[in-house]
Amino acid sequence: MRKNDVVLLAHGDGGALTHKLITGLFLRYFSGRTLQSLTDAAALELSGGRVAVSTDSFVVSPLFFPGGDIGKLSVCGTVNDLAVVGAKPLYLTASFLIEEGLPLAELERVVASMAAACAEAGAEIVAGDTKVVGRGNLDRLFINTTGVGLIPDGVELGYARLAPGDQILVNGPIGEHGMTILALREGFGFAGQVASDCAPLNGIIGELLAAVPGVKLMRDLTRGGLATAAKEIALAAGCDIILKEDAIPVRPEVKGAAELLGLDPLYLANEGKFMAVVPAADGEKALGVLRRHPLGQEAALIGEVCSGRGNVYLKTAFGGTKFLDMLAGTPLPRIC
DSSP states (O other), X not given: OOTTOBOOGGGGXXXXXXXXXXXXXXXXXXXXXXXXXXXXXXXXXXXXXXXXXXXXXXXXXXSEETTEEHHHHHHHHHHHHHHTTTOEEEEEEEEEEEETTOBHHHHHHHHHHHHHHHHXXXXXXXXEEEEEEOTTSSOXXXXXXXXXXXXXXXXXXXXXXXXXXXXXXXXXXXXXXXXXXXXXXXXXXXXXXXXXXXXXXXXXXXXXXXXXXXXXXXXXXXXXXXXXXXXXXXXXXXXXEEEEGGXXXXXXXXXXHHHHHTOOGGGSOOSSOEEEEEOGGGHHHHHHHHHTSGGGTTOEEEEEEEESSSOEEEEOTTSOEEEEOOOOSOSSSOOO
């Protein structure tokens, strides 16, 4: 591959250039034995628990941003969807929709990032697909990933398990991914001060489940942010949730930028943060487990579950109470 090579329509026609793209680029980074056979379907062995499956498409703009890129995001997003239901991610598929003219060097950078994220998460890409469309029919590159994982015996998470007094934790500061994309896309002066939190969460979640088997529910805090996830949980569980504003970690640069732009960090997207609900007796223990992990050093207890009918309330730093609802619309499209 030469420095200035770009993707051509012929890279997607199933012929010689397609074969060269698959063997010369994708298989250099996705090196698992299952994919190397290049069969029409992957034959996988699964035993030891219930199967979890999740799929997602990634259309983030720009493709590359501080803290990550569309490749890392596509792996982490699917891995995290599996992890928060208690599953150990094992296998991923990856489909690439590519606009003609995309520099091959950029595609390779994305693929290399995906391979690194898979290695960190302990997952393997076992199947994939590539489609190339004409210039102007797509915005550079979209990726779809599907993940398969195993939920071990004994892991039982669900809305029905929530009860008054349960404690709510988050593994670190919120709003970083959403603010990073916004700052970079719009060219704000603080763009270099924030970075996405994009990361695979299965490691820290696995440690939490092993140490605190009483974990009742988890949610990753992607589009809609913490507030929307809390509202969805409250509605599904038929309870109320009270969050404490002064306990929710937000980095000063994110908080300052949000205030400047009239945004609320509670509604900004995250790609490396999750919410966990645990029994009251396990709150401090769970917090200690999270803080011992690199992705949880700033974890916090941020609220509790109460009897109610699906409402979420924020106890403000000034002593008042604010009603939180789901995000109405979106302050920033194409966030992931």
